[in-house]
Amino acid sequence: MTSETALPTPASPLDLGETLTFERDGAIGILTLDRAAKRNALDDATITRLGEFFAAVPEGIRAVVLTTAGEHFCAGLDLSEMTDRDAVSGLHHSRRWHATMNAIAESAIPVIAVLQGAVIGGGLELASAAHLRVAEDSAYFALPEGKRGLFVGGGASVRVPRLIGLTRVQDMMLTGRSFDAVDAETIGLVNYRVPAGAGTAKARELAAAIASNSEVTNYAITQALPRIVESGRDEGYMMESLMAAVAQSSTEAKALMRDFLDGTGPKVRK
Structure with a gap:
């Protein structure tokens, strides 16, 4: 800058x-x-x-x-x-x-x-x-x-x-x-x-x-997603893969996934 x-x-x-x-x-x-x-x-x-x-x-x-x-x-x-x-x-x-x-x-x-x-x-x-x-x-x-x-x-x-x-x-x-x-x-x-x-x-x-979202997921959405959209296809796929791996490894993401699997997490509704 x-x-x-x-x-x-x-x-x-x-x-x-x-x-x-x-x-x-x-x-x-x-x-x-x-x-x-x-x-x-x-x-x-x-x-x-x-x-x-x-x-x-x-x-x-x-x-x-x-x-x-x-x-x-x-x-x-x-x-x-x-x-x-x-x-x-x-x-x-x-x-x-x-x-x-x-x-x-x-x-x-x-x-x-x-x-x-x-x-x-x-x-x-x-x-x-x-x-x-x-x-x-x-x-x-x-x-x-x-x-x-x-x-x-x-x-x-x-x-x-x-x-x-x-x-x-x-x-x-x-x-x-x-x-x-x-x-x-x-x-x-x-x-x-x-x-x-x-x-x-x-x-x-x-x-x-x-x-209520995982903080890492919100970060990926505000920081990585705009850059993925502006990048080339192959670069975008690679950034997506990296962010998916990072996001799913966070403590919050694991807790949210456990809640979903045991039926206590939020459901997608119309």
């Missing part, structure tokens, strides 16, 4: 500044962004704190629910901070965003984002870095940078096409098209759609299920 992308090591993983709060419920962590007065637009300080948190998630947390305060998930970049930015500082700023979004996407701890209201620009970049997305019916999604003389800079050009395809992203960026929650679920931009106000409860339910 180059110097402009490196995240500083925080003195404490809970040194979250003024815009982030954290609570824990057993093995589930709930991280909340609160800049509701600005529709949770992301300023530089918040981007830094987000990256620091996901680089050092508190010990014992096995799933993180990412929420925001107010009616909107995130309206994107705080544009008030970029009016006098030149090309060089703009490049470094974009790379800092990449470092933070990568810290989320590459976290060993699965992250579930709860989406409501505006999920726009940098807000969609933040959402797309999570491993799962739960959208309330009020959510709407857009990449309006093209209408503002800008280009995405926080990872949208890489992550969002992998979710919904290149041509849909070009449509969003060229025309300003937005998708509502129903459309977003249909095209695969979100994993779950729930009524207004039900997003956090659904995310907690998912987090509880994830936290």
Whole structure:
């Protein structure tokens, strides 16, 4: 990682500044962004704190629910901070965003984002870095940078096409098209759609299920699976074999398998 992308090591993983709060419920962590007065637009300080948190998630947390305060998930970049930015500082700023979004996407701890209201620009970049997305019916999604003389800079050009395809992203960026929650679920931009106000409860339910998995298996799913998908066929098969061998040898996996075999483990249901 180059110097402009490196995240500083925080003195404490809970040194979250003024815009982030954290609570824990057993093995589930709930991280909340609160800049509701600005529709949770992301300023530089918040981007830094987000990256620091996901680089050092508190010990014992096995799933993180990412929420925001107010009616909107995130309206994107705080544009008030970029009016006098030149090309060089703009490049470094974009790379800092990449470092933070990568810290989320590459976290060993699965992250579930709860989406409501505006999920726009940098807000969609933040959402797309999570491993799962739960959208309330009020959510709407857009990449309006093209209408503002800008280009995405926080990872949208890489992550969002992998979710919904290149041509849909070009449509969003060229025309300003937005998708509502129903459309977003249909095209695969979100994993779950729930009524207004039900997003956090659904995310907690998912987090509880994830936290009950073997920690090694969750690590393989968040760390190895994306690399397998991006690799060649033979390399992918080899990584799959290695991870299968490692996962099944863990103490947790053996206990879960014993529970399954003696009929006390969870069953697959419709």
